[in-house]
Amino acid sequence: MSVVGLAAALRLAILPCPHRENSAIAATPPVMMPLAIRNYTATTALGRGRQAQLAALEQGRSGLQRNDFGPSGTDGQVLPTWIGRVEGLEQAALPNALSEYECRNNRLAWLALTQDDVLHDARSLGARYGSDRVAVVIGTSTSSIGATEEAYTRLERDDSDTLRFPADMRRPIVHTPHSIGRFVQAATGLRGPCMTVATACSSSAKVFAQAARLIASGQADAALVGGVDTLCGSVLYGFHSLGLVSAAPCRPFDARRDGLSLGEAGGFALLERADAAVQAPTHRSFDLLLQGYGESSDAHHMSAPHPDGLGACLAIRDALARAGITPAEIGYLNLHGTATPSNDVIEARTVASVFPDTLHASSTKGWTGHTLGAAGIVESVITLLALEHALLPGTLGSDTPEPANGPQIRFSNARAQIQHAMNTSFGFGGNNCALIFGRA
Amino acid sequence: MSRLCAQITGIGFWANALPSWQAARAFVATGALTSVTAAETAAETAARPQPRLLPPNERRRAPESVAVALEVALAACNDAGADPAQLPSVFASTHGDLAITDYMCATLAQDPAALSPIRFHNSVHNAAAGYWTIGNACTAATTAISAFDASFALGLVEALSQLDAGADAVLLAGYDSSATGPAATLWASHGLLGGALVLARAGAGPRLEAHLADGEAAPGTGALSIHAAGNAMAPMLPLFDALAVHAPTAILHAGPGRVLRIGLTMQGQPTR
Numbered sequence: 001m002s003v004v005g006l007a008a009a010l011r012l013a014i015l016p017c018p019h020r021e022n023s024a025i026a027a028t029p030p031v032m033m034p035l036a037i038r039n040y041t042a043t044t045a046l047g048r049g050r051q052a053q054l055a056a057l058e059q060g061r062s063g064l065q066r067n068d069f070g071p072s073g074t075d076g077q078v079l080p081t082w083i084g085r086v087e088g089l090e091q092a093a094l095p096n097a098l099s100e101y102e103c104r105n106n107r108l109a110w111l112a113l114t115q116d117d118v119l120h121d122a123r124s125l126g127a128r129y130g131s132d133r134v135a136v137v138i139g140t141s142t143s144s145i146g147a148t149e150e151a152y153t154r155l156e157r158d159d160s161d162t163l164r165f166p167a168d169m170r171r172p173i174v175h176t177p178h179s180i181g182r183f184v185q186a187a188t189g190l191r192g193p194c195m196t197v198a199t200a201c202s203s204s205a206k207v208f209a210q211a212a213r214l215i216a217s218g219q220a221d222a223a224l225v226g227g228v229d230t231l232c233g234s235v236l237y238g239f240h241s242l243g244l245v246s247a248a249p250c251r252p253f254d255a256r257r258d259g260l261s262l263g264e265a266g267g268f269a270l271l272e273r274a275d276a277a278v279q280a281p282t283h284r285s286f287d288l289l290l291q292g293y294g295e296s297s298d299a300h301h302m303s304a305p306h307p308d309g310l311g312a313c314l315a316i317r318d319a320l321a322r323a324g325i326t327p328a329e330i331g332y333l334n335l336h337g338t339a340t341p342s343n344d345v346i347e348a349r350t351v352a353s354v355f356p357d358t359l360h361a362s363s364t365k366g367w368t369g370h371t372l373g374a375a376g377i378v379e380s381v382i383t384l385l386a387l388e389h390a391l392l393p394g395t396l397g398s399d400t401p402e403p404a405n406g407p408q409i410r411f412s413n414a415r416a417q418i419q420h421a422m423n424t425s426f427g428f429g430g431n432n433c434a435l436i437f438g439r440a
Numbered sequence: 441m442s443r444l445c446a447q448i449t450g451i452g453f454w455a456n457a458l459p460s461w462q463a464a465r466a467f468v469a470t471g472a473l474t475s476v477t478a479a480e481t482a483a484e485t486a487a488r489p490q491p492r493l494l495p496p497n498e499r500r501r502a503p504e505s506v507a508v509a510l511e512v513a514l515a516a517c518n519d520a521g522a523d524p525a526q527l528p529s530v531f532a533s534t535h536g537d538l539a540i541t542d543y544m545c546a547t548l549a550q551d552p553a554a555l556s557p558i559r560f561h562n563s564v565h566n567a568a569a570g571y572w573t574i575g576n577a578c579t580a581a582t583t584a585i586s587a588f589d590a591s592f593a594l595g596l597v598e599a600l601s602q603l604d605a606g607a608d609a610v611l612l613a614g615y616d617s618s619a620t621g622p623a624a625t626l627w628a629s630h631g632l633l634g635g636a637l638v639l640a641r642a643g644a645g646p647r648l649e650a651h652l653a654d655g656e657a658a659p660g661t662g663a664l665s666i667h668a669a670g671n672a673m674a675p676m677l678p679l680f681d682a683l684a685v686h687a688p689t690a691i692l693h694a695g696p697g698r699v700l701r702i703g704l705t706m707q708g709q710p711t712r
C-alpha cells in the first residue's frame with residue numbers, strides 16, 4: 001500500500017458510522033487489487049444495451065409505463081401502478097439448444113447477454129484462460145419464479161387425483177433459484193465456479209464482491225457477473241402488500257414520493273485481473289476498474305432499513321477502505337433511492353453525514369424502475385457509463401426535494417469528468433452492498 | 441489449482457431424528473437414532489427445531505427453512521465458542537423455503553391481493569441470513585446463494601474465499617426444507633436438513649483443504665448420506681459423514697462435471 005493509501009485508510013477508519021449498542025464493528029479491510037472491467041452491458045425498460053441506457057439518461061426519457069403485467073385481482077384489473085417493462089421478451093424465444101431453460105427471466109438474461117458483444121467476450125475469456133477458470137456469479141431476487149406462478153394457474157389433475165404442473169412446465173430447473181445461474185453457465189459454456197446470489201435487492205451488487213474474492217483466492221482468473229430479475233406476481237403483489245408500491249411513476253428523494261415503481265432488467269460485466277488485462281488487450285478497452293466493495297448487515301428488520309443508516313454506512317466505509325480513497329474522491333454516487341418514504345429519508349441523512357456537499361448523488365430508478373435483484377448490475381452499468389462518458393445522471397421524475405436531502409442529492413443531469421464513482425444497493429434482511437468503480 | 445484452507449472450529453447439524461451433531465456422530469458410530477428421555481425426545485426430535493434466536497411469537501411462524509438454518513448456525517457457533525455477532529456468514533440453500541413458494545404461487549393464482557406481507561418478506565432467499573444477523577445484532581456481511589445441487593460446495597468456496605480475503609472466521613450454513621403442494625411433484629425434497637461449519641484461519645479442530653476439479657461426485661454412502669438422502673441439501677452430507685468418522689477426504693458435487701475435493705486432517709484431541 002502506498003503512503004497515500006495508508007493515510008487514506010487511517011482517515012477512513014474513523015468514518016462516522018452510527019454506533020449500535022452491543023454490536024461489534026469490525027475493523028476496516030485493507031486496500032484491494034483492482035479488477036479490470038473487460039466489458040459491460042444492461043437491458044432495461046430503456047432499451048437493449050449500453051447505448052440505449054446512455055441515450056435515455058442523456059435525454060431524460062423514462063422507461064416507466066402504466067402497468068399491463070401480472071395476475072389480475074378479483075376485480076379483473078392488474079395492479080394499478082407503473083412499471084419498467086422490457087419490450088419484446090414475448091417474441092424473444094431462447095435458442096433450441098437452451099429450450100430446457102425457457103421462461104421470461106432466462107429470455108431477458110439471453111437478450112441482455114447478447115448485447116454489446118458480452119457473450120462473445122465471455123467465451124473469449126473462457127478460451128484464453130480455460131472455461132473452468134472463468135467464474136459465473138449472477139444475482140437475482142426471484143429468478144424464474146414467474147414460470148412457477150404460471151404453472152400454478154394451469155395445474156392439472158393426474159390419474160391419482162394429484163395436482164401437477166402442466167406438461168410444458170415440467171422442467172424442474174426453471175422452478176428453482178439457480179435457474180438463472182445455471183442458464184448463464186449453459187449459455188456461455190463457462191465451467192468455473194458458478195452460483196446464484198439471492199440477497200434481494202443487493203444481489204447483483206454483491207456478485208462483484210464475490211467474484212473479486214474468487215479471483216483473489218485463485219479460484220478463477222476472470223468472472224462473468226450480472227443480475228437478472230423479471231416482473232412477476234410475487235413482487236408486484238408482495239411489495240403492494242407491504243404498502244410500498246406507488247400508483248404513479250416513482251419520485252425518488254421527492255417530498256411527495258409515495259412508493260416505488262417496479263421494473264425488470266438484465267445486465268452483465270466481465271471482470272479480470274487488471275495486470276492480465278493490460279498484458280492481453282482486446283479491441284475493446286474501457287480503462288474501467290472495480291476498485292472497492294463493502295458489504296454489511298443492518299441487524300435491524302427484515303423489510304425496513306436501519307433508522308440511522310448503520311449498515312449502509314458500514315458498507316460505504318469498507319468500499320472506500322478497499323479502494324484506498326476518501327469520500328471526497330467520489331465523483332458520482334448512484335443511490336439506492338427506491339422512492340419509498342422510509343428508504344430515501346434515511347439514505348439522504350446517511351449521504352449528508354458521510355460525503356462532502358460537492359458530491360453529485362442521484363437515484364436513477366425514475367428511468368428504470370426498481371429492478372430488485374438486477375438493481376445492483378443496472379446501476380453499476382449506469383455508474384460505469386458516468387465514468388466513461390462524463391455524464392452524471394440526475395433524479396428523473398422528482399422536483400420537490402425531501403427536506404432531509406443534503407446538497408449532494410441532485411435532480412438534474414450534469415457533465416463532469418470524474419475519476420471514482422460509487423453504487424450502493426440495499427436489500428430485505430438489511431443486506432447492504434457498496435461498490436466503487438474508477439478510471440484506470 | 442489454488443487450494444483453499446481453514447480450520448473447522450465448530451460444527452452444527454440437524455436432521456429429522458438427529459437433532460444435533462452429537463446425535464449425528466452417535467448415529468454414525470452406533471446406528472442408533474436419538475433415544476433420550478421422553479421429554480427430550482418430544483423437543484429434540486420434533487419435525488422442526490425451535491430457533492432460540494427468535495422471539496417466542498416469531499419462533500412458531502418462522503419458515504421451517506429459517507428454523508433449521510438458525511438452529512445449525514447457532515450450534516456451530518456454540519461449538520466453536522465463537523461470537524455470532526462477529527462472524528460474516530454464508531447461507532446456502534438449493535430452493536429456499538419450498539412451503540412459502542407453494543403458498544405464494546397458490547395465492548397469486550387465486551387471489552393475489554390476499555398475499556401476506558410477512559410471508560412475502562419471508563420468501564426472500566436471504567430470509568435465514570436476515571433473521572440470523574437481526575437476532576445476533578450482527579452487522580457483518582452475510583450472503584445467500586444457490587447453486588442447485590452444488591449449493592453447499594459453492595457456499596464453502598465462497599466462505600473459504602472470504603477467509604482468504606482476510607476474514608478471521610466465517611460461518612457457513614447449508615439447509616433445505618420439504619416440498620409441499622404441486623411443486624412437490626417436481627421436487628422430491630423431504631424433511632428438514634441443516635449443516636453448519638465455523639471456518640477459521642486458526643483454532644482447534646479438523647484442518648480442511650479444498651480445491652475445485654473436473655469429475656463427478658458419487659452419491660454419498662455414509663450413514664448420514666443415507667439417513668437424509670431425500671432432502672435437497674443431501675449433496676453436503678459426504679463432508680459431514682467424513683467429519684463424523686475422521687475420514688481423510690470427501691468429494692462434493694460442485695456443478696456439472698465439477699467437484700470440490702476436500703482433504704481433512706484431524707488435529708490434537710477431539711474436542712467434541
